[in-house]
Structures are given as C-alpha cells and as structure tokens.
C-alpha cells in the first residue's frame with residue numbers, strides 16, 4: 001500500500017490539502033489549524049490585551065472548533081449560546097454547547113432570547129410580513145448586542161469561515177450589493193461603548209478543514225442545520241465554488257483574499273442616530289428589532 005508522507009514531519013500523512021499543496025498527519029494538521037487562526041488574529045489586528053472577548057457558540061462545527069482552538073491557544077473568551085426557542089433544534093443546539101463546555105472544562109452561558117425580548121422569535125415572526133430568517137437574524141443580532149453590552153464585552157467572535165464568506169462575497173459581487181460586501185470583511189470595528197468589534201478568526205479555514213479538526217478533536221457538534229434555514233441561494237454559490245476549487249485548488253482563497261487586498265477595509269457607516277428604545281445605532285427613530293418586538297407585543301395584547 002502506498003502511504004503519503006506528511007509534508008511537515010515526514011510521518012504518515014492522512015489529510016490531503018490540495019489548496020495548500022500539503023499532506024499532513026493529524027498532529028501537524030492541528031498545528032496548521034491553530035496557525036491559521038493565529039495568522040487571522042494577527043493580520044487583521046483582531047484582539048489585543050484590552051479585549052474582553054465574547055464567543056457566540058451555536059453548537060455547530062465552526063463555533064465549537066473556534067472555542068477549542070482559542071482555548072488551546074490560551075485566549076480567554078466568554079462563551080455564550082443564544083437559545084432561539086425554535087423547538088427541538090434549539091434544545092439540540094444548547095445540548096451540543098453544554099457537552100462542549102463539559103469537554104473543555106469551561107462555562108457557557110445559555111442566553112434565552114425570550115427572557116431578553118419577552119417573546120419567542122416565532123411570536124415575533126407571526127404577522128410581521130417578513131421571512132422567518134430575516135426576523136430571526138434581526139432579533140438574534142439585537143439580543144447578542146444587548147448581552148454583550150450588559151456584560152461589558154468589547155469584542156465578539158463568530159465562527160464564519162472561508163466558505164461562508166467566499167460564497168457570500170460571490171453572491172454579493174454578482175448583484176453588486178456593495179453594502180453587504182463590506183460586511184464580509186474579517187473585522188468590523190467597534191462603535192465605542194455601544195457595539196462590540198466583530199471578528200471572524202476562522203476566515204482562513206474552510207468547511208473541510210474545520211470538519212477535519214472537529215473530527216480529530218471529537219467535538220460534540222450538532223450536524224443538523226436549522227430546519228427553517230432557507231439558505232438555498234447561498235448554497236448554490238457554495239457548490240459553485242466547491243466545483244471550481246476541485247479543479248483549481250486555491251481559487252476560493254484567491255477570490256476572498258484577493259478581494260480584501262484590493263479593497264482597503266470595511267467602511268464605517270454606523271448611523272449617528274440611536275434607537276429610542278434600546279440605544280443602538282439606527283437610521284430610524286426605533287431600530288428594526290425594537291420595531292418588530294413592539295409590534296408583536298401590541299398584536300398579542302389586542303387579543
């Protein structure tokens with residue numbers, strides 16, 4: 001039988017990484033993985049000694065892999081999980097986070113959206129005339145920002161990876177949605193005292209690499225996607241990129257990092273105005289989250 005040799009240690013390699021022209025054994029792969037996280041943190045100045053870092057964990061492979069890697073690297077984070085109240089899926093997600101917390105020997109705080117908002121997301125969606133995911137995303141962001149403000153954190157990490165960001169970029173480039181394109185930047189700056197800096201330390205790693213890491217580290221992640229996910233279009237861009245990558249290893253990285261190289265940085269376009277209810281930036285009198293929530297409450301009270 002033909003064995004592959006590890007590019008780094010010359011031991012037996014089990015992991016093929018054509019986009020980097022590497023073959024690695026599991027130990028060297030772990031080293032490689034953490035190196036990529038470290039490089040992202042450095043290159044984009046994601047954190048410093050003053051950072052009080054929150055880590056939102058969903059229970060999926062990306063956020064759990066990030067939690068594992070940062071912990072091993074000695075980077076203190078405060079892990080929290082937003083319980084969206086979406087029946088079985090939310091129960092399973094919270095359980096994955098709790099299992100991971102136990103495995104790591106670290107705490108995770110389960111933050112119930114209902115306790116923050118007074119309503120379940122399902123009640124907010126009802127009669128809002130908006131798509132489930134659009135409402136869910138707005139409320140999720142709002143609760144996360146409030147949690148972070150209440151806990152005096154100034155940085156939040158998310159598990160967005162290279163595949164997420166490259167597919168999003170591709171879609172946004174096709175339709176020239178420039179405002180959205182700016183949000184695919186690996187770091188979004190802090191709005192002093194109001195909104196945390198948002199960072200994406202997994203930006204140099206793709207789905208395959210993260211799955212491989214999760215398998216090696218035996219991470220208890222939830223494999224199911226949210227049953228309400230309507231990510232169909234993003235999925236098409238993802239598979240298109242996957243197909244290109246198969247034939248032209250490295251093309252995803254070229255697309256994403258090539259774009260970053262030629263496009264300066266994220267532009268700050270945080271509105272000056274503050275929501276009368278929650279105090280977060282908005283272009284209107286009341287932000288869209290508070291608008292959705294108060295409309296849903298009015299509707300329930302009418303009944």
Ligand code: SF4
Nearest residue numbers: 133136137226228229
């Ligand atoms: Fe919410 Fe949609 Fe994400 Fe499910 S897929 S968690 S409904 S935004």
Ligand code: ZN
Nearest residue numbers: 275278287290
């Ligand atoms: Zn508000």
